[in-house]
Amino acid sequence: MPSSTSTTSFSQNSFTIVLLFVLLISFFPGAFHYIYTLPFTFLYPRSQASDPCAPAATTITTTPPAATMxxxxxxxxxxxxxxxxxxxxxxxxxxxxxxxxxxxxxxxxxxxxxxxxxxxxxxxxxxxxxxxxxxxxxxxxxxxxKGEDLYRxxxxxxxxxxxxxxxxxxxxxxxxxxxxxxxxxxxxxxxxxxxxxxxxxxxxxxxxxxxxxx
Missing domain, CATH: 2.60.120.460 (YjbQ-like)
Structure with a gap:
């Protein structure tokens, strides 16, 4: 049967880990997104559609140069x-x-x-x-x-x-x-x-x- 000292130490360590995690998310909100999407990066490295939080793909349209006058x-x-x-x-x-x-x-x-x-x-x-x-x-x-002049x-x-x-x-x-x-x-x-x-x-x-x- 574990002693009360071990239980208290485990509780303190857990509280410390949770506190550090909350502080990390508070100061670095992008870290949560990175941690959340990290497994999808390894599972589908070439598919952006597998990432539900990824921004929509942007299509770049090039305009042909205007005719030179x-x-x-x-x-x-x-x-x-x-x-x-x-x-x-x-x-x-x-x-x-x-x-x-x-x-x-x-x-x-x-x-x-x-x-x-x-x-x-x-x-x-x-x-x-x-x-x-x-x-x-x-x-x-x-x-x-009658042949007369018309102009000055x-x-x-x-x-x-x-x-x-x-x-x-x-x-x-x-x-x-x-x-x-x-x-x-x-x-x-x-x-x-x-x-x-x-x-x-x-x-x-x-x-x-x-x-x-x-």
């Missing part, structure tokens, strides 16, 4: 022409071969002069271009019905001020979409160069491309 810019000249409207689509395409490098984008053409213009219009019937030139002459004639500015000739008016009406630039290396113009659309001076002039055009290369 590219710029290109160059200057070219148009063939010298006297007053009239001219289809220059083929000349533009041959002067700006960089168009073929772009899968999608925009081509902006800007003429660096104030007495001519660029436009998008009919690409088949020549009569449309002739009619356009005639119509603009009626809108901004060089002189009045005449230092560069009687056709100069009408040319400025026509240029302001039509515009100095056009922007055309690029699709798969080609200009995405409509079936009957073409790029027009409208010259408003009587004497032939060489005109400079700045071509700017923005888009995603193929």
């Amino acid at each position: 590219s710029w290109a810019q160059k200057q070219f000249t148009l063939p010298p022409r006297s007053r009239g409207s001219y289809l220059v689509t083929d000349h533009v395409v041959s002067s700006v071969p960089e168009i073929r490098q772009y899968k999608v984008g925009l081509l902006n053409l800007f003429v660096q002069h104030t007495s001519c213009a660029l436009s998008l219009n009919e690409n088949w019937d020549d009569d449309v271009r002739a009619d356009m030139s005639d119509a603009l002459d009626r809108i901004a004639p060089e002189a009045g019905p 500015h005449s230092a560069e000739g009687s056709d100069d001020m009408p040319a400025h008016i026509k240029s302001a009406l039509i515009g100095a630039s056009v922007t055309i979409p690029i699709k798969d290396g080609k200009l995405a113009t409509g079936t009957w659309q073409g790029i027009w160069y409208l010259e408003f001076r009587q004497v032939k002039h060489t005109r400079r055009v700045v071509a700017t491309i923005q888009g995603e290369k193929a």
Whole structure:
């Protein structure tokens, strides 16, 4: 039969162990979780689902990098022409071969002069271009019905001020979409160069491309 001294010593040791355990949990709450889940780590080392206290798995989704936008810019000249409207689509395409490098984008053409213009219009019937030139002459004639002067500015000739008016009406630039290396113009659309001076002039055009290369 055990003595009372042994029983008391065992009780004291048990109380001390419980007290230390409580203090351990109080100061290190994560230790309880570690002790509780330790057997599952050995039983199922590769399965997170076996741990009821483990956090849910996180799925990481990667976003593909955005397409890189590219710029290109160059200057070219148009063939010298006297007053009239001219289809220059083929000349533009041959002067700006960089168009073929772009899968999608925009081509902006800007003429660096104030007495001519660029436009998008009919690409088949020549009569449309002739009619356009005639119509603009009626809108901004060089002189009045009796030959009288109509404009203050005449230092560069009687056709100069009408040319400025026509240029302001039509515009100095056009922007055309690029699709798969080609200009995405409509079936009957073409790029027009409208010259408003009587004497032939060489005109400079700045071509700017923005888009995603193929």
